[in-house]
Amino acid sequence: MATVQVSEAEKVYILHGIRDDLRVDGRGCEDYRHMEIETDVVSNTDGSSKVTLGHTVVLVGIKTEIGKPRPMVPDEGYLDFFVDCSANATPEFEGRGGEELGTELSNTLYRAFNNKHSLDLKSLCISPGEHCWVLYVDVLLLQCDGNLYDAISIAIKAALFNTKIPRVHISADDEGGREIELSDDPYDCVRLNVENVPCIVTLCKVGHRHVVDATLQEKACSVASLIMSVTHRGTVTCTRKVGGGSLDPESIFEMTEAGKRVGKALHAPLMKLLQQEESLGRKKQKVGFLS
Amino acid sequence: MPVDTKRVRGPEVSQSPSLFLCKPAKTLPPDGLRADGRQRDQVDVRPVFVRCGLVSQAKGSAYIEAGNTKLICCVYGPRETERKDETDMKCGRLTTDMRFTPFSCQERGSWIQGSHDKDLSLMLHESLQPALCLHKYPHAGIEMYDLVLSCSIRQDGTSYVVDPSYMEENSHSLVDSENQGGLTVAYLPSLNQISGLQSDGDMTEDTLTAGVRTCIEGCFKIYPVIQHALARAVRRAAPPPSES
Structure with a gap:
């Protein structure tokens, strides 16, 4: 993962600052950096978004395709996540360098969406056991400046909100076979209900406190962080401890409480904005990449 | 590769027929016993069988059995790193690799490491790393701060099962209620530290907190068993001097 070298003196400065609820960029411990969200940025996709969080830039494109439902759940469509860590973000990702981080990120995304409430997968079914919509969610990291998980999850929620699935009609022919008919009108689309889509909050343990939306410098001072994906109702769909250190049970409980509070508060403004x-x-007015 | 066009080839993709079986609906009473006779809503872990030092070539090895889960683990090294950058040379490096044998689950797996195996390898790495004194690398042996124990639970509405079996882990509850999910905790018992935490599903924060506490309790249940197995292995490797 993209890291920065931080000297001992810098670490002490950051640690003492966070102890007194003062961060290097003037934020409080539970504040996010400036965030910019734009949807419908890639015309070739069915739904797309670009999220800028500090200097972290993430682009998400969603393509829909008709596929075969999984045999275990014949009446549901499914999501397919892929995270591409482009070498644009950092030279470390050149070649296959970003693969490990990409799998880690996409596995966490699968986990966060692995429940019945996040997205109504039954609405993606066209005919049970035969056809369903498959949503290919492709994430591209354009710049890394800490807090990838949060930026990616927000971008995915925005892109899912923006996704337009063409309306299809199933008609039975004389021989008992079924035919799928696509609507002629390109604006005749179905939208997804993204109300329950979770957002991920990363809490970084720095010293005895934890901070939300850590920069790379702050991350270098922390031994372990907790990733939580929180829905608008405040339920937790996924948690994970990352990093090489361990955490006290009490601080985990404190962090889950803070994560729930922060995550829950994230949804309403995001939906309003979208x-x-x-x-x-x-x-x-399209801004695109030249903001 | 030349393909024999005269042979009738099977379909390109095929699925095991067991996937299409109609699963019996789970109609367990909430206070009923589990399939293997254990109690629900109680820290009832399966009895484990552990032996250390079974693979002669490895520097350390262990075999563990809990129910029908059978696992062998080997530690190799230390060996020279492939990466020769200075930042890496200050301390030792831990690499973990976890694989399912193709015949380990109901479905045949592939020999190539899948994303599930990779996910588990990563989780193993993150859970073990805090317990290892990697900064002491050039010394003989690998010192550890503590044993790493782990326990998982499966939450199903208001009730939960500790140390779920494969069936319990993969059964889809028909009740469309809140608080469905799984939680795994890795714990260092004598330091009281959580070194690994992973959950999925949809749970409230209170359930999650209660779940973490239950998992810690579960870890303490297997702690003496593992300690005993380790002591036994040490006694076998270096028998105490006989008093006679």
Whole structure:
């Protein structure tokens, strides 16, 4: 993972600052950095978004395809996550260098969506056991400046909100076979209900306290962090401890409590923002990558 | 590779017929016993069988059996690193690799490491790393701060099962209620530290906190068993001098 070298003196400065609830960039311990969200940025996808969090930039594209449902769950569609750590982000990712981080990120995403409530997978079914919609969620890391998990999860929620699945009709022919008919109108689309899609909050343990949305410098001072994916109702769909250190049970309980609070508060403004952007329609000013 | 076109080839993808079996609906009473006779909602871990030092070529090895889960683990090294950058040379490095044999589950697995195996390897790495004194690398042996124990639970509505079996882990509950999920905790008992934590499903924060406490309790249940197995292995390797 992209890391920075931090000297001992710098570490002490950051640690003492966080102890007194002062971070290097002036934030409090539970504040996020400035965030920019733009949806519908890639025209070739069915749903896309770009999220900038500090200097972390993440691009998510969602493509829908008709596939065969998994035999275990014949009446549900499914999501397929892939995280590409591009060498644009850091030279460490060149060649196969980003593969390990990519698998780690995508496995966590599978885990966060591995429940019945996150997304109504039954609505992705076209005909049970035969056809369903498969959502290919491709994440591209363009810049790494800490807190990848949070940025990616927010970008995925925005992209899922933006996803337009073409409406299909199933008609039976005379011989008993079934045919799938795609609507002629490109605007005749189904939208997903993203209300329950979770957002990931990463809490970094620095000294005796924990911070939300750690920068790379702050991350270098921390031994372990806790990843939590939280829904708008405050339920937790996934937790994971990452990093080489261990944590006290009491501090884990403190962190889950803080994570739930922060994660829950993230959803309402995000949805409001997405709906606002959606209501602009074609008048929306596209910013793209030149912001 | 030339393909024999005259032979009738099977379909490109095939699935095991067992996947299409209709699963019997889980109609266990909430206070009923589990399939293997254990109690629900109690820290009832399966009895474990552990032996150390079974693989003669490895520097350390262990075999463990709990129910029908059978696992062998070997430690090799230390060996020279492939990466020769300075930052890596200050302390030892731990690498973990976890694999399922292709015949270990109901479905035949592939020989190539899948994403599930990789995920478990990573979790193992993160859980073990805090317990190892890697900074002491050039010394003989690998010193550890503590044993790493682990326990998992499966939450199903208001009730839970500790140390779930394969069936319990993969059974889909028909009740569409909140608080469904799994939780695994790796714990260092004498330091009271959690070195690994992983959960999925959909749980409230209170359930999660209670689950972590239950898992810690479960870890303490198997602690003496592992200690005993280790002591036994040491006694066998270096028998105490006889008093006669």
